[in-house]
Amino acid sequence: MCDTCGCNITHGNESLIRPGGKLAKTESGKEAVTVLHSLLHENDHAAQHNREHFDRHNVLAVNLMSSPGAGKTSLLEATIQQLDPDLRIAVIEGDLETENDAERIRKHGVKAIQITTGSACHLDAHMIHQAVHNLDLSELDIVFIENVGNLVCPASFDLGQHQNVVLLSVPEGDDKPVKYPVMFRAADLVMISKSDLLPILNDFKIEKAKHYLHDIASTAPVIELSSKDSSGMAVWLEWLDQQIASRKAYLQTYRKAAPLNGALSPHLHTMNHPAHSNKVVK
Amino acid sequence: MHELSICQALMHQVQNIAQEREAEYVTEIVIGMGPLSGVEAQLLKNAFPIASVGTVAETAKLIINDLPLRVKCGQCGAESEVTPNKLLCKNCGNWRTTLISGDELMLMSVELEKHKEPEAVH
Structure with a gap:
């Protein structure tokens, strides 16, 4: 687009x-x-604006999408525990109701903003924009957005993330990519979660899942991970490191090319909203 | 059911256009949509009366044009018309294809009227 x-x-x-x-x-x-x-158009404009906020502070934004119960929050908890302690992170949680997920994250000493969408089945860029204003981006390296558990609607809304990670948990079955092609085509990384269940639910075949991803012309890498026994965590953490490094390299090149205005694009700060500082509100 | 949100975004755009052009009524809205847009045409049609009520487009006709799903092969360069969960090249079978069209969700045109047709007086 x-x-x-x-x-x-x-x-x-x-x-x-x-x-x-x-x-x-x-x-x-x-x-x-x-x-x-x-x-x-309006959502996409707001999303671009969010991306510029993240870029100004060299923050990598990662949007996690999956069906409900695929293990997004557990992945975040395991990530917090094993991530390089020098990397500073925050989490934006999207759910229809409750602060449960945000509380799980906060227990690990990580700032979490909960967005409760009511009956809305997805997060949109305006919701993320409000949440971002409650974060001090200058003190962060990664913002994880945990989208509403849903394999349909979140795929249509750009939030301003840099990378989409779509989780496919083993109990769901290996043919999810061809059942939900829009979602899986949006993935920059496909994570087969709850991989510790592979020996038990042995009708799930990794090769078949990859085959189905090829059917929808997805070039996203596929990793297997278990938040329970930590297998695959090293690959995931390495992927995150690579994304941080490549984003920084991209921004350096971009800033060299356009050093005069300091802004990353003419879009910056053209959005009409009342408060526009990154001060922490809470 | 994100079709209602999308329909509300559509109404916002349509209202802005009508306001800019000082139109009183919107008589027709044309949308172009591909099979990989992530939106269901029938659900969008169902959402339209709810989202348009009380707006300048309340009596507008909503036309949805289905756009084809086409890919170009990265290996042989052939173009094929495909289905949403089988995007392989129909010529050589390669899966490394790129989408040419089929994920659009686009407001293509609106038809405006400045004043309602006056009642015929003879």
């Missing part, structure tokens, strides 16, 4: 969707206005 205007016209689909003129009068004298904007 185009980052500047939120449209998703490409060379490939242009001929299919672009009609005749920019403005045309219809036969009845009514005015027909060609728009060609993504329906999620």
Whole structure:
């Protein structure tokens, strides 16, 4: 999708969707206005704004998505315990109700902001924006966003993350990627969680899961992990380190290319909202 | 059921366009949608009367154009029309394809009317 205007016209689909003129009068004298904007234009704009906030402070934002109960919170707890103590992290938790997940994270001494969505089935960029204003990004290296447990709706909403991690837990079955192609195509990393259950639930085949991911043309790497027995943790932590390093390298190149205004893009601070400091509110 | 949120975002955009152009009514809204947009056309249609009530588009016709799902093969370069859970190249079977179209969720056009047609007086 185009980052500047939120449209998703490409060379490939242009001929299919672009009609005749920019403005045309219809036969009845009514005015027909060609728009060609993504329906999620406002969300995408807010998401880009969030990404710029993260980038200004060299913070890596990782969005965790999965069905409910796939082990997102357990992964975060295990990550907090085993991550390099020099890396400073915070967690934004999304759930329909309760502060339970945020409390689990806080027990480990990590700041957690709970977003309760009520009946909304996904987080959106505006919710993340509010949550980010309750975090001091200058004191963080990674912000994890734990999305609402759902393999459908969260896939449609860019939050401003740098990486999407989609968890597929062993009890769910290895064919989830072809059942939920939109979600699994959004993944930058697919994590097969609860891998300690593989010997028991032996109808789950890793190779089949990978095969199904190929069916949807996903190039995301696949890792296996158990938060319970910590197998695969080293690979996950290494992946996180790589993401931090490559994001920093990207930003350095970008800043060298545009050193004059100091901002990362002309979009920064064009959003209309009342408070715009990164002071900790709590 | 994120279709209602998406429909509300649509109404916001449509209302802004109508306001900018000082239109009184929106008579038609055309959306283009691909099979990998993550949105169900029928659910969006169901959400439309709820999201549009009391707006300038309350009586508008919502038209949803289905856009095709097409991929280009990274190996042989062929283009194929595919289904959402089988994005393989139809020419050589390779899975390393890129999407050309099919994930769009786009407001394509709106039709506006400045004043309602006056009642015919003869």
